[in-house]
Amino acid sequence: MATNDSLKNQLAENKQQRITDPSKLGLKALMNTPTMRKKFEEVLNENANSFMASVMTLVSNDSYLADSEPMSILSGALTAATLNLGLDKNLGYAYLVPFNSKNKQTGKWEKKAQFLLGYKGYIQLAQRSSQYKALNVIEVYEGELLSWNRLTEEFEFDPNGRKSDEVIGYVGYFELLNGFKKTVYWTKQEIEAHRIANSKDRDKTKKSGVWSSDYDAMARKTVLRNMLSKWGILSIEMQEATISDETVQKVQEDGSIISETEIEEDLPERKEAEVVISDADGEIQESLFDDKKPPIKNDDK
Template sequence: MATNSALKNQLANKKEATNQVSAQSLGLKSLLGTPTMKKKFEQVLDKKAPQFMASLLNLYNGDPNLQAAEPMSIVSSSMVAAALDLPIDKNLGYAWIVPFYDSKKGCKVAQFQLGYKGYIQLALRTGQYKAINVIPVQEGELIKWNRLTEEIELDLNAASSDKVIGYCGYFKLINGFEKTVYWTRDEVEAHRIKHNKAKDKKSLNNVWRSDYDAMAMKTVLRNMLGKWGILSIEMQTAFAEDEREIKDITPEEEDKSNEEDIIDYVPPEESSSKDEKSDIQQDFGFEG
């Protein structure tokens, strides 16, 4: 016959078990609403955590491709942006959360990608850059470019068409050192094709398809900073995260990757009197 103490322990264990769920079994909104996730974002962003989490949910709700990705991969990717204190609104161009198809997992997973504005922002934070920029060069604007001396002459008022023929990057450090680079459109395209992981190397995917110029400027800026710029620890971290690619998973790795993250989860109380906006405000800490 069970004692009162034993019954209490059984009830406590049962209650604890009901609050332990697989992170992959939750949708993104439910996942972000868990105490575990709230705490993680608060540790990184402090008071800015609710706003960032709400922006992540808005991004998710407005992107059908992202909705098809694993929720935990979305959270992990956004956490990188949070750690770098960069907004993830894709229209701003600082950082992107991009869904890729993982053939081994048989599903889409999200990946962090840094935008060219993100690289500029991180460079400026070092306090070592007096000026930094990258621009597309249109047909008619390029007067002369010397690859050896890196002397370039542009007439930005002489564009003869909207056709982009190249991309120019420039920075100047506080100590006076400066660097100018110029890539033709063909050079950017050759670089893109070389590093394209799709079977069709010439195919445009993700941000390359939606905003070619942004990715081209990022390529030029990243290459310039990586070779000649001053990189803070934060910038080195950003470079490493941006380089990370979704790779084929071997059977041994696949077994490990399938281990589910277990988190605390308290199902929200149903209430017909609250609309979606007030739900988000309550979940992420906004006042009504």
């Protein structure tokens, strides 16, 4: 039978849970709430603690991300955890990128973290399906394209015909183990039209974010995502990734994740750096941003 002291403690805990507003908690305190910790443990099992620690390190080393709403950071991190993709920028699988987001209810601008799936993340998820024999996407330079038949998808490519460093398009290709093949070619003009159509900036012609720092990386991702979502074999993981990519997420009380507000524009004061690409061994590394502000330590209790 419960003692008076234990009953008092239980009542105090219940009262504290009722008066605590999760939206007012800092990231560390929010991550250590029983509900959130349980959710990460359900997804990652024994790797939950190390993943959560890596998220705290990521945020403390990125002052822009540290200024973002904690719940949006946690939601994006949980999305990455669900997909079993690390958030280390050097890996290039997935990122948490801070953006300005307009709250549709209050009309105020808020800094929120957006989950962004990297080029390598799509490849990683495709490989896990064990259905792909070959998968690649590359830029096409002036002189390399001999012909392209949109109907039959016959693509004549001359790797030795390059005449300049001007990129004229992007080609994606995959072959499944069952023999099905698909080739997709996007001209530079088609990529640009897609970018502008999906831009949330006031000036839609303006290149921001990774489109500004590494246009080719985002163009390859665009072709790859479009090709796989239309003609590839999509596992449950890849379907979830495609839906979550480039959206702000919100964790509900039951631990489920839903899309929240739309991203309106990139942070105007953010300093963008070159995205580092290294594909000599088929590996691609992306570094989204180079923060100029000093790291902020998170001292949440």
